[in-house]
Amino acid sequence: MVPEKFAKSVLFLALSLLWAVWPPSARADEPFTFDVVIERARSLAAGPFEDRSRSIPEFLLDINYDQWRDIRFRPEKALWKEEGLPFQLQFFHPGLFYDRGVTVHVVDDGHAAPLPFDPEAFDYGSNTFKDRIPSDLGFAGFRIHYPINRDDYHDEVAVFLGASYFRAVAKGHAYGLSARGLAVDTALPSGEEFPWFREFWIIKPAPEEAFIKVFALLDSPSATGAYRFLIVPGEETRMDVSTVLFQRRQGAKLGVAPLTSMFFYGEEGNGRHGDFRPEVHDSDGLQIRFSTGEWLWRPLKNPGRLDISALQAVNPRGFGLLQRDVAFDHYQDLEAHYERRPSLWVEPRGDWGHGHVELIEIPTELEMHDNIVAFWVPRDVPPVGEPLALDYVLRWTRPRSDEPPGGRAVATRLAEGRLQGAKKIVIDFEGGELADLGVDAGLASVVTVGDGARLLEKQIQKNVVTGGWRLVFQVVPEEQGKLKGVFATGRPPVELRAFLKKGENLPDVLTETWSYSLNF
Incomplete structure (x- = not known):
């Protein structure tokens, strides 16, 4: 017979181990706060990276782009559609490039519950594999709808899809450049690492709220992170972002608030032989506002070889990839409408210390390639296990001539x-x-x-x-x-x-x- 004292010790040890490995997000009785995501990120960073790439059935990864595009979320199944809320959510199906299932939690009355995947929420079009879809597949990502242009129609205003990529538009805009949660070892000979948002928590908005809150857990071999987004669509769509990062390994090159865009050609080359369009680009320049009061404008280019620029800045007050040229006749593209692409401005909250804004320009022969990357690289990064907390605002907007700088x-x-x-x-x-x-x-x-x-x-x-x-x-x-x-x-x-x-x-x-x- 096992002594009672020994049995209680074993039980206590087992419960302690279970508490250590059971992710905070899984404790249904715990009220959801940003601290839950931060502790989850801290816990992940203390252990080895779990590679979930290609966790989707092979037959879904082998489909072509047209087959994936033929899988469409049914609008009538949109989350909160029947509740008359200002926001609605629609979801993306895994497959093709999207080789991981993402967990989405809905937070209602302070408590989080995972949103189950449902094949019936998707129209598979001409695809014949619906009966082979697992019931626990998970989502590839989601998009947020809000009546930004008309009061009677919920437009798509933001999307989170693939790795840690997300995009947004302001009123009257079309999708253009993207943002990311984090860039790791970009443009290094060792190769770039692409962190991914593995879990999301979305706060159910109240009927009168004109904003929505999204939380995300980022994971990668070199770093983890907790993210909080407060998204306010409008004439300028604003995202207030809070990040808490943890390194898994010392020495990784971290790119904070990364922006990704496309520049095929512009006015500097006087057009492109064989193309009727004078210019083709999602963004035409990098702008930086220094703490000294100086503003810098760096026109983008499609270089003949990889070009990396490190622009030193102490406590930058802002940087972004802008689409200053908004005249249709400078593009002449009735399908892409590059004149409607948004600019994206990063506005740090507080002092970020020493570091540099890095601009990477990659040669490309195809306009479908995102060949421009910009981000902030901090000089001083805390050691493994210690948090790096940075807050900033993302403004998806159009350039205004009445704002600084003057000329x-x-x-x-x-x-x-x-x-x-x-x-x-x-x-x-x-x-x-x-x-x-x-x-x-x-x-x-x-x-x-x-x-x-x-x-x-x-x-x-x-x-x-x-x-x-x-x-x-x-x-x-x-x-x-x-x-x-x-x-x-x-x-x-x-x-x-x-x-x-x-x-x-x-x-x-x-x-x-x-x-x-x-x-x-």
């Missing part, structure tokens, strides 16, 4: 210079005080040329058509000297900067700083 670079064009090998750069500045300044205003330009080239000449003139000012300068490459042969793919890019000012005093700066990475 802006609205167009960048490149041409061959007058000397062999030289490049001519033409920048149009508009906005702020520029329109009110006459040709005799004494406007000056500051052009800085980095290592590898020298300034040949520059001039500035009033654009009487637009009211702005045009800066034209030429740069010529220096002899490579000792660098010759070091770069197997050619000479390194040359950093260029330029801005306009009134007079010779720097306080009289009139424009943002234009920045460019030039390849000869």
